[in-house]
Amino acid sequence: MNRIGQLLILLSLLLVLSPAALAARIEISSPGQQSIPLALTSFLPAKGSKTMPELALEIRQVLEADLDLSGLFDLIDPKAFLADARRSGLLSSQVDFAEWRLLGAEALVKGSYRVEGDRVQVDVRLFDTLGRRMLTGRRYAGKIKDVRRIAHTFADQVLKELTEESGPFNAKIAFISNRSGRKELYLSDVDGKDVVRLTDHRSIVLNPDFSPIGKELIYTSYKNGEPHLYRKEIYTGKEARISRQKGLNIGGRYRFDGREIALSLSRDGNSELYLIGASGSIHRRLTNSSAIDVDPSWSPDGDQIVFVSNRQGNPHLFIIDTAGGKKIRRLSFRGTYNASPSWSPKGDRILFSRLEGNRFDLFSIRPDGSDEQRLTFGAGSKEHPRWSPDGRFVTYTSDQDGKKAIFVMRADGTGNRRITDAGVDSIHPVWSGPWK
Template sequence: MRTFLLSLILLLFWLPGAALGQIEIQAPGQQVIPLALTAFVPLDGKALPAVAEEVNAVLADDLEFSGLFSLLDPDAFLGDARRLGLVSIDVDFGQWRLLGAQSLIKGAYSVRGEELVLEARLYDVARRRLLTGRRYVGQLKDLRRMAHTFADQVLESLTGEPGPFATRIAYISDRTGHKELYLSEVDGHNPVRLTDHRSIVLNPDFSPVGKELIFTSYRRGNPDLFRKEIYSGKEALLSRRKGLNIAGRYRPGGREIATTLSKDGNP
């Protein structure tokens, strides 16, 4: 029945002289890219397994969460997986084609004190070429952010749309016994509590530039609207009108806020 309807739609939009092509429609999420993610290797010969493990864990979690990739089993990898391979001529693409990989990620790291250098590359196995590569320099504490950022770059290179993994999420948790506002990486790691209202906090919303949030809090016994600067920690009361001051949302430009008030009776 679906095939018949599709054929009918194509006939309705057919113009004389135009060639009809075959169109294949599949359910979303069923077409995935077989991707090989190799363990990152040391640039200077000084191996720190914990660094490599965390980088690979972040990348694997991000890429699997996207639903666009099928990660190949590392136990099946051949000798090229242990080689550096930061340029195309150093990659044995034949091995990866044999394993069925369409894309390949290779990388390396270097640690000197607290400084971390991370090199990451994405290759197109079929065309035997580099798709994208990045070099990140920062501190060891930046490791997860670097890996998230490269996962974003992988998605942008393959889909044209940047990924969400270097961003953060705001959410409400009652782990302290009160509903407070928290911030974490998009995969839930490294949560940070932003409020200490010891009451009920609701409805957080990021500003367009991501440097502040607005939220509703019952800190004063009334659902009032607050603003919180993420980096400075400064907090301001925006609206404390009688009744509801809830569901605050920034407009795209960030200069105005929409919110629901009940000061005149009905919300």
Template sequence: MQQPTYPFVTPSTCSRRHVMAALGLAGAVGLATPAWAQFRVQISGVGATQIPIAIGAFRDEQRGPQPVSAIVRADLERSGLFRSLDASADRLDEVSRPPLPDWKTKGADALLAGSVSPLADGRFDVRYRLWDVLKARDLSGQSLVVPAADLRLAAHRIADDIYEKLTGDKGVFATRIAYVSKAGRRYTLLVADADGENAQSALTSQQPIISPAWAPDGKRLAYVSFQNGKAEVISQDVSTGKRRLLASFKGSNSAPAWSPDGRQLVVTLSRDGVSQLYLISADGEGAPRRLTSSSSIDTEAAFSPDGSLVYFVSDRGGGPQVYKVPVGGGSVQRVTFSGAYNISPNISPDGKWLTYISQVSGAFRVHLMDLSSGDARPLTDTRDDERPSFAPNGKLIIYATRQQGRDVLVTTSLDGRIKAVLATSQSDVRQPVWGPFNK
């Protein structure tokens, strides 16, 4: 994977990291996901603190197309905060009265059991119960009635409930990611579960695309299409495929970033010569408002969570660095100072952290900065990382990289201890972006 150079270039000469795939006609065909396939997630590292949870196989789950308990287990382990113990031998379900003191002796802090019952109309009734072993009491439990196609989503929601009950933070297992893949000359924008499974084709084309970006409502994706022979910013409804042209000005139109309220976007336009940041309406109406004015290239914008600031990349200091500017206008301030090449900024949902790509001894690695102190550190030891994106709870970061000669999507905890390679059936994947919480 080759990192972009400045200035950015056209699709025929573009670097592999900035121009990935084109989105032409909306694809109606989803990618088939093998049943019981979640075991392709590879987890490495050990968290500083892990909650031991015993998980039993859900009663009758083999009668459905998805192994609900195994998906829940994989979700929790991938977060880096849980260590699972197998409780399947006890044949528990949600109405059991398990001997909690025995499980305390076995080292469990919590215990999960449930059932999956097929209904006459083809749906499934998924029930579960979570016990607090240490306090010897029921902690949570409910019934989810879902069609067969939503059994994985039900498992993710169960994992989210467990995560929140045991950590106090919202889980992100039922959220979605988007990324771009390339197979031969075909480019595809994919929307998948947060673990990489259940990938569905949103768009396919023979042309490239730049920078998919989720709208705050989780219903739309903005991206840059070259379908009409030039870079144009498009917004697309993920469920219907309906597209809206947002920016097709003279020159290049690229790098869309949504405002937190979803009403506007920051884009990079070269309509006045050099690439600069502009604010445009999310409905594509009205004239763009210029946000930066320099003789350098300003691009790769990212809003702060409160919408007051825009972080971006500029080479105004001689090489690409991260800067910030008030949305209402004002002085530009430099943010990154360590390293000569820093790109692809993304801000955590709580506004405390900045993740970005920094070149270190020729390697491009994911970094994390504490915005209050300016302290930064690498989270990876790979060489070809790109486009880090925070999970909506701010506890994980997704990025693309190369491992063992293939392109992969990886999540990492903020301390860099836990990394999980996500399940993708495509060999050429990149430009991931994590979607918001489901509305």
């Protein structure tokens, strides 16, 4: 190669490798702030309205608790709030966004209320302080006693705006408690407030489950001396016994469309899984083994059921196809006692409790048996996990504070908090769908 050729190659190499020719590229592999700084102001009375500070405080507290549980936000200390927090204007043009940005807030919730007699009108807005615009706003009207529900509803709206999926806070949690001396069925908000007793069987009530199409619950009760399956309409109070097969009628779980119920019956002497209609008629027998098969939980598409069986020795999780051949496969292999499975509404994970040492802890696993994760640690047994309808939260029972109580937490095991009184036993929680 002659010299000119060598020179050309050298020049082209220099050109290619020169910094100017290399396009600078940066990779950012995680956000620096993994929560949204949110300012939640106190709600102010609208012009001409009666001032009710306790009402404003209640709305704010409910919203704050819901938004905190969501894990999305880093709530800014109200002590740092400036003058705009005391201005009642809810239009974008009336908000001093620069002031909120000074405090580092990227999202802002402001609201006002108007009280007339026993009725209240609440206006709430969520603002984007960087974009200087309103993201979502709502006006709610109702009775003063409904303000908690109004706050839960707006918390759901905030989650819908920032995650494209509504939150599960305007819902109910049903659970079993012995606060009256007997194990009865109760209903509360998702933060444990407004507790209402639904049954007065004066025996033992167990294992409730919400109907997906309406405000109904099914549960097992020893009301008539035997563990039969009942259904109750919450608002009318109507109750019906829908399965009274000989032996156990336990662990009833609605299919996603509410047309079938999976449960365990021991009519032939051994506990087996069955599918029954909403009226109680037996549709199919799913399992047939000498082992105990209990705790069914549907996949969201209704094609599979995860359940607990000791057919291979210790209690483990198994999945059965409900559509065709009733094919059964084992899901869990670790531990000596796996129980109370609950299939995620999104279908991607299954919650369950496992005996670790001398106490139960909560785990989740993919339906194919991979990626098992432990969700809870520390003192006390954690059992009976159930998903929120959006699959982002979990409610469960724990005795970490002494008596068994109902807890809620995020699906990754963080943010757990007790929602029922510590002085009485409360078990078997279940999270309803949106409570309209």
